[in-house]
Amino acid sequence: MTLRLIPKILDTIDVILPVFFVDKLSAVIDSAMLKIAHIQHIVLAKLSV
16 A cells, blocks of 8 residues: 555656746746846847937
8 A cells, every 4th residue: 555655655756847948947937037137128228328
């Protein structure tokens, strides 16, 4: 009976870990987009002056 329990636990871990990594990847992409938006704002401000 315990041999059947182990794969279920591992399947749960396999499902949870990709969700965690997607969230981390999303945070990295969001911070990169904020930097790009900030640079675009500075460039537009310089061009309009």
